[in-house]
Amino acid sequence: MTWNASLVHLRGWCVQLARSNEEKCVSRVELRKMSKQFGERTVVNEVDLVAEQGEVVVLLGPSGCGKTSTLRMIAGLESITYGELYFDDRLMNAEPPDRRSIGMVFQNYALYPHMSVFDNLAFGLESQSKTGTRSERRKSISERVTETAELLEIGHLLHQRPRQLSGGQRQRVSLGRALVRKPDVFLMDEPLSNLDANLRDRMRMELARLHQVHGITTLYVTHDQGEALTLADRIVVMNQGSVCQIGTPSDLYDQPSSSFVANFIGMPGMNLWTSQWESKGTRIQCGPATTLHTDFRDVLATQSRSITIGVRPEHLHLIRSEQIESSGLTAQCRVDLVERLGSHLLAHCTMEAEAGAIQTSFVARLDSESQVERGDYLLLAAPLHRVHLFDAESGDRIEHFSSVAALA
Amino acid sequence: MTITKLVSNDPEGAHITHLNSGTKPPTPSLIAWARKAKDRLVAYGLLFPAMSVFVVFFYLPAAFLLYISFFHWGILSSATKFVGLANFRTLIHQPLFLKSLETSGYYTLVMIPATVMLALGIALILKEAVTARRGGIWRAAVFLPHVTPVVATSIIWIWIFNPQFGLANFLLKAIHLPALGWLESVHWALPAVMIDTLWHSLGLYVIIFLAGLANVPRELVEVAQLDGAKRGRIFRRIIWPLLSPTTFFVVILATVNSWQAFSQIYTMTGGPHGGAGGPAFSTTTDALLVYQTAFIYDHFSLAAAMSLVLFAIILLLTFLQKRISNRVVFYR
Structure with missing residues (x-):
């Protein structure tokens, strides 16, 4: 037996052992250039992605960005036009959904309306188990269902029909149905977006807690960055079928790879304004109102004449003219609207622009006082380390010295 | 409205209303009454044209039918005589009537499962085709027989079932099966009519099933797939139960249509073919017998009694089906 073959053998044995001990049974999901086309239209464009064992990966993007299609391809509900999908080292492209060991939660719960909660949970187990006598099977199914129901605190609802349940309870049942079979991979398609705001916050915490218990590799689709930032080990930001950036929540927040990601992440998103710039000694003038005080013009010297500057609303603060520091960004503006939100206020401002250019509006999050x-x-x-620069045309991030130094 | 209610709820207020009712300004309750009366008048006015047609052509004949079933009544004779239940008593002792009920029952019993299975089967196949580019053509093709005139297509089916040079026997011979007498055979005349009826009526039921299938949420099927269920199990446990209101509707429709089946039976085996309905009355259903009794033998009162029995049977069956449906059918 070759070394490799024995390794594979050992691994298989470990997996078996893990399953027999009812241990956490996890799987690594890998997408290689996975694409989906409907006729001429490309919905998902060469997505490369790895979700490590036990990781929560959130696919985040505006509606129509291809995140749900990606999820459905992983589930096997949609065929893969080209590219490959691996679970661990198994190629899954051609496997039917029922052989992928996937638990999926849909946005509208998709509970079987004609079955009790118990039967909803048991349905998958009945399809699965083929060993033992009828009564043994029934007993083990009943145990598994009860156990899962207890975990999700829906034990008292087992004999109700879905229509008798509230939205939150339905969502728990839907989670339970996906969990009860102990799948290798967990897929969630906007599971919380049908709930009201309060419940959504509670369920978000609940989901995080559940993942700590079961530790199943999870791919989670949402357009809500709050959910993404709380739940994700890593976030995949998608736009128009392509991946924009993959990273931890703080990666995306601190070092967005493009102006799209910068604006998409954050509440409100990052302020972006594009202008011509000119170097004036130790400062760079971008339009009449914005000045960038910096000592490393050489970085900018190589770029085009026009850049996009980005600053998060929460990183802006008020200063007086005599306080202008030698390094950093200053901007003059007029306040159009003040939103007082209790803990802080949002000042919506307009900045004076160069002649002929569109006036730039942006938001500053300031102290409520x-x-x-x-x-x-x-x-x-x-x-300066909170100032992001992007190429005005491609939207790609331009690394400048201070942003790297600040994080080092 | 609210004011009136408040006043009448409170004993003292009621007293005031009582006092006011005699004086000049009308009480709120009187105004409300007038308003309601006006609304009613408008409603009945709008109902009148449709209702009058319905009464003249439906309720009056039905009432008249009930009336003559207790009389000896002829369309040309003036001697109308009350006979009580004599007509019904005659029916019970009439072997042909009992046989016709049996024939109708047999016809219905075969037609219902055949209709449901075939229509659902075709609908399941078409469902895939509906989303395809030329799905509409398939749907139209299946529905087309239903909009053709029954009598005309039945004549074509008579040719198909011709024992000497019909298509049916040609096909049977092609697969080395014995040729059948079809409409000229005691055993095969009714099945031949059934085949014609299925061909003619399935289109409607297929469309009804297609609508029902479209109402089964796609996610439920997908979730069941992910739950590891195979096709058969998904159909049995998910699609069939969720489709039950549609199936129930189709069963009711098929039952009523089967008991009332007339045109195709008359065209294929009645009238020119001996008048009775198949060789040795093999296709004489209740509806056909009613027609013959009334319009060939001029026993209108007897025919009226027969159709009342038919009505009672259909009513009873529909009622039973409704009772069963409460346990079997799942309404979302």
């Missing part, structure tokens, strides 16, 4: 009124002229500043 700030004396800011509509019509005020403000001077706002942000430290």
Whole structure:
């Protein structure tokens, strides 16, 4: 026996052992250039992605970005046009859904309306188990169902029909149905978006807790960045069928790879404004209102004449003109609208633009005590390592020294 | 409205209303009454044209039918005589009537499962085709027989079932099966009519099933697939139960249509073919016998009694089906 073959053998044995001990049974999911085309239209474009064992990977993007199609291809509900899908080292492209060992939760719960909660949970187990006598099977199914129901606190609902349940309870049943078979991979397609805001926050925490218990590799689709940031080990930001960036929540927040990601992540998203720039000694002037005080013009010197500057609303603060520091960004603007949100306020501002250009509006998140009124002229500043630069045409991130240094 | 209610709920207020009712300004309750009366008048006015047609052509004849079933009544004779239940008593002792009920029952009993199975089968196949590019053509093709005139197509089916040079026997011979007498045979005349009826009526039921299938959420089937269920199990446990209201509707329709089947039976085995309905009355269903009794033998009262029995049977069956459905049919 070759070394490799014996390794494979050992691994198979480990998996078997893990299953027989009812241990956490996890699987690694890998997508290689996976694509989906409907006729001429490309919905998912060469997605490369690895979800490691036990990891929660969130697919995040605006509606129509291809995240759900990606999930459905992983589930086997949609054929893969080209590219490959692996679970561990097994190629899954041609496997039918029932042989992929997947638990899936749909946005509208998709509970079997004519079955009791118990039967909803038991349905998958009945399809699965083929060993033992009828009564043994029934007993083990009943045990598994009860156990899962207890975990999800729906034990008292087992004899009710789905229509008798509230939205939150239905969602729990739907989770239970996916969990009860102990799948290798967990897929969730916007599971919380049909719930009201309060319940959604609670269920989000619940999902995080559940994952700690079962530890199943999970792919989670959402357009809600709050969910993504709380639940994800890593987030995949998608737009128009392609992956924009893969990273941890803090990666995406601190170092967005493109202006799309920068604007998509954050509440509200990052302020972006594009302008011509010119170097003036130790500062760079971008339009009449924005000044970038920086010592490393050489970085910018290689780029095009026009850049996109990005600053998060929460990184802007008010300064007086005599406080302008030697490094950082300053911007002059007029306040159009003030939103007071209790803990803080959002000042929606317009910046004076160069002649002929569109006026740039942006948002600053300020202390709730700030004396800011509509019509005020403000001077706002942000430290240099909080300033992001993007290529104005491609939207790609331009690394500048301070952003790298600050994170090092 | 609210004011009136408040007043009448409160004993003192009721007293005031009582006092006011005699004086000049009309009480709120009187205004409400007038308003309601006006609404009613408008409603009945709008109902009148449709209702009058319905009464003249449906309720009055039905009432008249009930009336003559207790009389000896002829369309040309003036001697109308009350005979009580004599007509019904005659029916019970009439072997042909009992046989016709048996024939109708047999016809219905075969037609219902055949209709449901074939229509659902075709609908399941077409469901895939519906989403395809030329799905509409298939649907139209299946529905087309239903919009053709029964009598005309039945004549074509008479040719098909011709024992000497018909298509049916040609096909049987082609697969080395013995040729059948079809409409000229005691055993095969009714099945031949059934085949014609199925061909003619399936289109409607297929469309009804297609609509029912479209209402089964796609996610449920997908979830069942992910739950590891195979096709057969998905159909048995998910699609069939969720389709039950549609199936129930089809069963009711097929039952009523089967008991009332007339045109195709008359065209294929009645009238020119001996008048009776198949060789040795083999296709004489209740509906056909009613027609013959009334319009060939002029026993209108007897025919009226027969159709009342037929009505009672259909009513009873529908009622039974409704009772059963409460346990079997799942309404979302």
